[in-house]
Amino acid sequence: MNHFKILCLLWLLLFTAGVANAQLIYTTLDVQYDSAWVCNNLKLIPVRFKDTGMAQLPQAERNIISFEEALREGKITVKEMATTGGADVGMLTIKNHSKKDILIESGEMVAGGKQDRVFASTTLIPPDEKEVFLPVFCVEKGRWDTRIRSFRYAGPANNALKRQVNIARKQNKVWKEIDRQLGESDKVNKTNAYLEIYRDTIIRDSACIAYFNSRMSASDSLFAGFVAITGDKIINCELFGSTAMFMAAYPTLLKSYLRSVNNHAGNPTIANATVKNFLDKFLQTATQQAKYLQDHGALYLFDKKVIHLVAYTD
Numbered sequence: 001m002n003h004f005k006i007l008c009l010l011w012l013l014l015f016t017a018g019v020a021n022a023q024l025i026y027t028t029l030d031v032q033y034d035s036a037w038v039c040n041n042l043k044l045i046p047v048r049f050k051d052t053g054m055a056q057l058p059q060a061e062r063n064i065i066s067f068e069e070a071l072r073e074g075k076i077t078v079k080e081m082a083t084t085g086g087a088d089v090g091m092l093t094i095k096n097h098s099k100k101d102i103l104i105e106s107g108e109m110v111a112g113g114k115q116d117r118v119f120a121s122t123t124l125i126p127p128d129e130k131e132v133f134l135p136v137f138c139v140e141k142g143r144w145d146t147r148i149r150s151f152r153y154a155g156p157a158n159n160a161l162k163r164q165v166n167i168a169r170k171q172n173k174v175w176k177e178i179d180r181q182l183g184e185s186d187k188v189n190k191t192n193a194y195l196e197i198y199r200d201t202i203i204r205d206s207a208c209i210a211y212f213n214s215r216m217s218a219s220d221s222l223f224a225g226f227v228a229i230t231g232d233k234i235i236n237c238e239l240f241g242s243t244a245m246f247m248a249a250y251p252t253l254l255k256s257y258l259r260s261v262n263n264h265a266g267n268p269t270i271a272n273a274t275v276k277n278f279l280d281k282f283l284q285t286a287t288q289q290a291k292y293l294q295d296h297g298a299l300y301l302f303d304k305k306v307i308h309l310v311a312y313t314d
Contacts, residue, residue, distance in 0.1 A: 025289060030049070039211045041230050042261050043228070043230070045227040046223065050222075063101065075096070077094070090135060102125040103123075105119065107165055109154040110151040115141075117139060121134070140195070156256035161174065161194070178192065181197060209255075226238060228260070229268040230260065236297075238310050
């Protein structure tokens with residue numbers, strides 16, 4: 001059995017053991033339909049914890065930083081996983097050199113190494129931890145370098161690719177989605193590099209990033225996540241197990257939503273009642289949530305506590 005399959009089995013065991021501890025349901029959350037943030041054709045509906053006690057996850061409130069910040073400041077090392085047969089395409093080796101917890105989200109990408117990768121799960125890397133091995137998918141199937149190249153942060157995947165990462169969890173599904181997006185964007189390239197799609201999007205997204213950041217800076221401290229909408233479609237709902245984790249994830253989450261917007265979709269038109277019908281499918285009880293997310297999302301755990309929920313429509 002390869003390393004990726006072993007990691008997936010371990011994740012499933014943790015998922016089963018931790019369902020009873022799920023906190024991300026209506027009893028702890030408030031969906032603020034009437035306080036939505038809108039920029040162009042992206043609408044974000046805030047989801048907040050009802051009180052400060054629910055917003056705090058004791059084992060995860062110790063100075064959490066994002067993976068992007070950690071990699072930029074040299075606080076984390078990302079390397080190819082060495083095996084007797086060479087590097088393992090489905091695994092990367094991670095080492096936290098800081099005194100803080102580092103949040104790595106499913107869908108975050110790194111460029112370089114022997115080929116570009118996307119992380120297959122969300123986890124916290126505790127400070128001064130031994131090297132850990134995290135499952136990844138390749139997002140550049142036409143390159144496998146023999147020489148060693150350092151990894152750099154490459155931002156998040158968009159919703160369509162993240163859906164394959166979070167639900168299908170198969171390399172061939174990830175490649176198929178990348179091929180589709182490269183073809184639609186006329187960005188087909190020699191190594192089938194997914195990151196080519198986003199080389200010219202920074203300026204386009206900057207105005208909305210500034211707007212959403214201004215709304216965030218004027219908000220309270222009880223955020224859990226968002227429901228995101230573009231045109232007549234719900235992008236997804238992403239929630240985090242504490243406000244500290246959400247704040248660490250927020251910049252990446254926002255970039256992913258902006259990368260998921262269909263520029264021809266028009267203004268967001270989904271009614272609040274439709275959004276509520278979607279949320280009702282997984283926010284009423286922990287048991288209902290686990291059942292829905294088996295086929296429509298993912299629930300990631302750390303120390304038997306839910307740290308990240310991703311849910312998609314049917």
